[in-house]
Structure formats: structure tokens, C-alpha cells
Amino acid sequence: MSVSDKIKEILAEQALLTPGDVTDDASLLDLGIDSLGVVEVIFAIEEEFSISVPFNANDPAASDFDISSVQAISNAVGQLITQQAS
Amino acid sequence: MSRRVVITGQGAFCALGQSADSVVGAMMNGECAIDRLEIPDVDRLSVQIGAQIKGYDPTAMFSRSEIALYDPFTQYALIAAQEAVAQSGLDFSDQLALQTGVVLGSAGGGLQTQDQSYKAVYEDGKNRVHPFVVPRLMMNAASSHVSMAHGAKGPCFTVATACASSNHAMGQAFQMVRSGMAKVMLTGGSDSMLCFGGIKAWEGLRVLSPDGCRPFCLSRNGMVQGEGAAVFVFEDYEHAAARGANILAEVAGFSMTADAADIVVPNEEGAARAMAASVNDAGLTADQIGYVNAHGTATAVNDKTEVAALRSAFGAAANGMAVSSTKSMHGHIMGGTGAVELLSCIAAVKDGILAPTVNVQDLDPACDLDIVMNSARETKVDAAISNAFAFGGLNAVITLKRFQ
Known part of the structure; x- marks a missing residue:
């Protein structure tokens, strides 16, 4: 399963949707995931990919981790996997 | 007011x-x-x-x-x-x-x-x-x-x-x-x-x-x-x-005391003061209390100390009080136990049914009060108290009375 598909699976579980309902351009708000839900999603991503995500819940916009859309999250996770592979 | x-x-x-x-x-x-x-x-x-x-x-x-x-x-x-x-x-x-x-x-x-x-x-x-x-x-x-x-x-x-x-x-x-x-x-x-x-x-x-x-x-x-x-x-x-609500019981009195004595061992005097003051706060007298939901943990020291405290607080009137510990059935629910036990006090004053202490084989002579043993008892009760005595020597007693 690709990173993108796995991300969609995690988001779908959080949003009580099926992965097919999670489109690349959707925002977390579109999916109905609130601020607490975002924190759970970050945790699930870290567990799934064994990476550390630089997400600051105090000021998500200032984080070095783009959560503006499903595609952005997949891209960011892909980069983190590469960076943290060593 | x-x-x-x-x-x-x-x-x-x-x-x-x-x-x-x-x-x-x-x-x-x-x-x-x-x-x-x-x-x-x-x-x-x-x-x-x-x-x-x-x-x-x-x-x-x-x-x-x-x-x-x-x-x-x-x-x-x-x-x-x-x-x-x-x-x-x-x-x-x-x-x-x-x-x-x-x-x-x-x-x-x-x-x-x-x-x-x-x-x-x-x-x-x-x-x-x-x-x-x-x-x-x-x-x-x-x-x-x-x-x-x-x-x-x-x-x-x-x-x-x-x-x-x-x-x-x-x-x-x-x-x-x-x-x-x-x-x-x-x-x-x-x-x-x-x-x-x-x-x-x-x-x-x-x-x-x-x-x-x-x-x-x-x-x-x-x-x-x-x-x-x-x-x-x-x-x-x-x-x-x-609003015409259905009223189950009246909360009539409450008292709390500290033993200021030992972090785990219960104290007769502190428990007795809490019980007497709760009944007094309710404007009742000891002879009006028909049922006591005991703290009754089943440790050697709690139960005999609690019975002694009941006698100390209420004197001869303690003989007229039916006493039970429902912990014998639902266990000690710690911070939730007094709440679950209040159910039995409500049933006592509302329906005149007293919950039993189960698992009693031979009553300890040091616990010589009217213990409701092993099966429920039907009797009219005007008022009841519910005891809780915590580690730390903290005692809290609630008095209920039948709503009328």
C-alpha cells in the first residue's frame, strides 16, 4: 500500500468515512476532523510509519508540516520517511 | 436561607x-x-x-x-x-x-x-x-x-x-x-x-x-x-x-470530620463525630435512624471500629438501627462506593427494603448490632445514614429521609 493510500486509510478511520471518500484535495476540515482529531491523526501517522512528525498543536500553521490537504499530508509524510530513514 | x-x-x-x-x-x-x-x-x-x-x-x-x-x-x-x-x-x-x-x-x-x-x-x-x-x-x-x-x-x-x-x-x-x-x-x-x-x-x-x-x-x-x-x-x-417531579428521597444532612490521627487506621472518635453531626444537621434524632449503610469494608479493624463508633455516636439508639454493608456484593468501589451505596439508602427510605450484607457465616461478637444478614429485610424506615471513612482519616456521612 502506498503512503498516500495509507494516509487516506488513517484519515478515513478518524473521520468515520471509507478511504474512497477521502480525496487528495480535501482539507481536514472538509473531512470533519477537529483539532483533537488532528492530534490523533498525527499520532497514528507516527505509529504507522515509525517517524516523528514536527507538528505543533499550539500553532499548527507554524509547524514544519503541511496539513492543508490530504495530498499535502501525503507529500510531507513521504519526505519525512526519506529524511528519517537513516 | x-x-x-x-x-x-x-x-x-x-x-x-x-x-x-x-x-x-x-x-x-x-x-x-x-x-x-x-x-x-x-x-x-x-x-x-x-x-x-x-x-x-x-x-x-x-x-x-x-x-x-x-x-x-x-x-x-x-x-x-x-x-x-x-x-x-x-x-x-x-x-x-x-x-x-x-x-x-x-x-x-x-x-x-x-x-x-x-x-x-x-x-x-x-x-x-x-x-x-x-x-x-x-x-x-x-x-x-x-x-x-x-x-x-x-x-x-x-x-x-x-x-x-x-x-x-x-x-x-x-x-x-x-x-x-x-x-x-x-x-x-x-x-x-x-x-x-x-x-x-x-x-x-x-x-x-x-x-x-x-x-x-x-x-x-x-x-x-x-x-x-x-x-x-x-x-x-x-x-x-x-415541575411535578417524581421525588425519590430527601437529602437531609451531611457532616465531615478528620481523625487527625493515622493515615490508614480508622478512628472511632472521628467516625462517631461525623455520624452524630450528620444526623444533627438533618434535624433528626438517633432514634429516627432506621438504617445504616455501613462503610463495612470487611477488614478486621474497620468493621469493629465502625460498630464501636455507632455505639459511641448513638448510644442505646444504635440497637434500633439495622446495619448492612453492600460492599459484600458490589465490592469496594473506592471513590465511587458511597454513590453506589446511596442507592440502598434511597431504597430503604422510599420502599422500606433493606439491602443485606451477604457472605456472613458467623457474626463477629465485636459487631453486635442488628446486622441485616444474607437476605433483604422489609421494614419501614424514616431516615437512613450512609457512612464513608477514607484512608487519611477522612469521614463523610450523609443522612437521607423519606420524602413526605
């Missing part, structure tokens, strides 16, 4: 039953919910029994995101509160929300959440834990979630005084309604400490029984832990009467 305080709703969830009616029914049938614990690593415990809630599926009651946020002690409190509020018929969508509060007791808070989190980082060597560990484990989680679920916007907090937590909580709620600070209070207590680390800690004190809870019995050898919650709606009588 002093107002009358009445109970207009009750809800409960523990090993004896998953509603107030089923818990009271099981109590009156003398059922014992103590059984072998079903928890991870139980084989490494030297005490392997408890009054554990079984056959409970959280997903039938809560959504996935709610379960992620709710430790079991919060789940139990929410279930009990929902039942109590539904029975009361109250709706908090208007101004009443601002005059409604929540005070619950808990001794352990989210202990299971702490246990699992520490296991993950220490034993499993994980470097991250679920992001909701803190909001799950905090002592006020249950009170806060009950306030959110029902939109109660008045005073809201949690009382933590070990085994007296819910009696202290209900005492606070009573005083708030009586003083006019709130019209309605949702109050009671909740605990869920039946996990490996929780039981292990109690084993250390060597006060747990390995084979059963037998209050006032000559062969008693310690307490047995339970889990669960009970929540009540305490309401200003004028408010309840104006």
Missing part, C-alpha cells in the same frame, strides 16, 4: 448491574458480583478476585472518538449520569444550565490510562503514547464530560478523598443546593482501578482478601475491590415540586 434538597434521579453502573434498578434489584436479591478478575497478567497477582463489570461493550454506548477520550471511569460516570438525568426529566437547554453543576468523587481517576501509558513507555519501550493520555487520566475528566454531555454550566469539580470521595462530593452538592448556590447538582462518584498496577499497589498494603468480602463476619479477612459509578440528581425541592 436554607432550602430543602431532594433526589429526582438516580443512575448506576457496576458489577451488580448496568442501571440503578438492576443494581438495587441485585442488592435486594443478595447477589454477589465478586468473581475471578479477567485482566491482563492476573496470574502475577496474589489477589485475583474483584467485582469487575463484565459483558460491557463500550462501542455500544460511545463513538470511536469518544472512547479514545474516555477512560473507563469517565465512561461509567457518563452512563450513570445519563440514566439519572433521564429519570429526573430535567432539560438544561435554558437558564437552568447556568444553575446546574456537577461534583463527582473519584479516588483513582484515569488509573487504567496511566497504567497502560506507563506500561507502553517502561515495559514495551515505546517512545510515544496516545495523545489523549492527559485528558483521559485527569481526575476531573468524568465531572467535565458529564457537564459537557448535559450542558451543565454551574460549579463543576471532582473531589478526591480516597474511599470517601463520593460522599464528600455528594455532601458538597447537597450544601450547594441547600444554600442556593445551585438549583440542580449532578453528583456521585466513579472509579475503575481493576488493572494490574492498581491491584498490585493494593496488594502491598495487605488489606485485600484473596477469597471474598465478608463484612462483620468472624472469618472476614479483608476488602475486595470493585468498579463502577452512580450519579444522582440533587434538586432544590421548590424547583422539583413546581
Whole structure:
């Protein structure tokens, strides 16, 4: 399963949707995931990919981790996997 | 200005039953919910029994995101509160929300959440834990979630005084309604400490029984832990009467004292002062008290000290009081125990049925009061007291009377 598909699976579980309902351009708000839900999603991503995500819940916009859309999250996770592979 | 305080709703969830009616029914049938614990690593415990809630599926009651946020002690409190509020018929969508509060007791808070989190980082060597560990484990989680679920916007907090937590909580709620600070209070207590680390800690004190809870019995050898919650709606009588509410009982008095003596050993004088002052606060005399729900933990020292305290507080009138410990059936629910036990006091004054102390084989001569043994008793009771005596020497006694 690709990173993108796995991300969609995690988001779908959080949003009580099926992965097919999670489109690349959707925002977390579109999916109905609130601020607490975002924190759970970050945790699930870290567990799934064994990476550390630089997400600051105090000021998500200032984080070095783009959560503006499903595609952005997949891209960011892909980069983190590469960076943290060593 | 002093107002009358009445109970207009009750809800409960523990090993004896998953509603107030089923818990009271099981109590009156003398059922014992103590059984072998079903928890991870139980084989490494030297005490392997408890009054554990079984056959409970959280997903039938809560959504996935709610379960992620709710430790079991919060789940139990929410279930009990929902039942109590539904029975009361109250709706908090208007101004009443601002005059409604929540005070619950808990001794352990989210202990299971702490246990699992520490296991993950220490034993499993994980470097991250679920992001909701803190909001799950905090002592006020249950009170806060009950306030959110029902939109109660008045005073809201949690009382933590070990085994007296819910009696202290209900005492606070009573005083708030009586003083006019709130019209309605949702109050009671909740605990869920039946996990490996929780039981292990109690084993250390060597006060747990390995084979059963037998209050006032000559062969008693310690307490047995339970889990669960009970929540009540305490309401200003004028408010309840104006809306034609069904009134279950009147909360008439409350008192709390400190032994200022020993961190674990109970004290006759401190307990006696709390009992006498609670009855006095209710404007009653000892001969009007027909039933005592004892703290009755089934430790050697508690039960004989409690009986001595009853005699010391009430003199000859103690002989006219029927006494039972329902912990013999639902276990010691710690910070929730006084709340679950208040159910038996309500049944006593409302329906004239006294819950028994089960598992009594030979009554200890040092406990020579009218102990209701092994089966329920029908008798009219005008008023009842519920005792709770906590580690730390903290005593809290509530007096109920039949509503009339």
C-alpha cells in the first residue's frame, strides 16, 4: 500500500468515512476532523510509519508540516520517511 | 436561607448491574458480583478476585472518538449520569444550565490510562503514547464530560478523598443546593482501578482478601475491590415540586470530620463525630435512624471500629438501627462506593427494603448490632445514614429521609 493510500486509510478511520471518500484535495476540515482529531491523526501517522512528525498543536500553521490537504499530508509524510530513514 | 434538597434521579453502573434498578434489584436479591478478575497478567497477582463489570461493550454506548477520550471511569460516570438525568426529566437547554453543576468523587481517576501509558513507555519501550493520555487520566475528566454531555454550566469539580470521595462530593452538592448556590447538582462518584498496577499497589498494603468480602463476619479477612459509578440528581425541592417531579428521597444532612490521627487506621472518635453531626444537621434524632449503610469494608479493624463508633455516636439508639454493608456484593468501589451505596439508602427510605450484607457465616461478637444478614429485610424506615471513612482519616456521612 502506498503512503498516500495509507494516509487516506488513517484519515478515513478518524473521520468515520471509507478511504474512497477521502480525496487528495480535501482539507481536514472538509473531512470533519477537529483539532483533537488532528492530534490523533498525527499520532497514528507516527505509529504507522515509525517517524516523528514536527507538528505543533499550539500553532499548527507554524509547524514544519503541511496539513492543508490530504495530498499535502501525503507529500510531507513521504519526505519525512526519506529524511528519517537513516 | 436554607432550602430543602431532594433526589429526582438516580443512575448506576457496576458489577451488580448496568442501571440503578438492576443494581438495587441485585442488592435486594443478595447477589454477589465478586468473581475471578479477567485482566491482563492476573496470574502475577496474589489477589485475583474483584467485582469487575463484565459483558460491557463500550462501542455500544460511545463513538470511536469518544472512547479514545474516555477512560473507563469517565465512561461509567457518563452512563450513570445519563440514566439519572433521564429519570429526573430535567432539560438544561435554558437558564437552568447556568444553575446546574456537577461534583463527582473519584479516588483513582484515569488509573487504567496511566497504567497502560506507563506500561507502553517502561515495559514495551515505546517512545510515544496516545495523545489523549492527559485528558483521559485527569481526575476531573468524568465531572467535565458529564457537564459537557448535559450542558451543565454551574460549579463543576471532582473531589478526591480516597474511599470517601463520593460522599464528600455528594455532601458538597447537597450544601450547594441547600444554600442556593445551585438549583440542580449532578453528583456521585466513579472509579475503575481493576488493572494490574492498581491491584498490585493494593496488594502491598495487605488489606485485600484473596477469597471474598465478608463484612462483620468472624472469618472476614479483608476488602475486595470493585468498579463502577452512580450519579444522582440533587434538586432544590421548590424547583422539583413546581415541575411535578417524581421525588425519590430527601437529602437531609451531611457532616465531615478528620481523625487527625493515622493515615490508614480508622478512628472511632472521628467516625462517631461525623455520624452524630450528620444526623444533627438533618434535624433528626438517633432514634429516627432506621438504617445504616455501613462503610463495612470487611477488614478486621474497620468493621469493629465502625460498630464501636455507632455505639459511641448513638448510644442505646444504635440497637434500633439495622446495619448492612453492600460492599459484600458490589465490592469496594473506592471513590465511587458511597454513590453506589446511596442507592440502598434511597431504597430503604422510599420502599422500606433493606439491602443485606451477604457472605456472613458467623457474626463477629465485636459487631453486635442488628446486622441485616444474607437476605433483604422489609421494614419501614424514616431516615437512613450512609457512612464513608477514607484512608487519611477522612469521614463523610450523609443522612437521607423519606420524602413526605
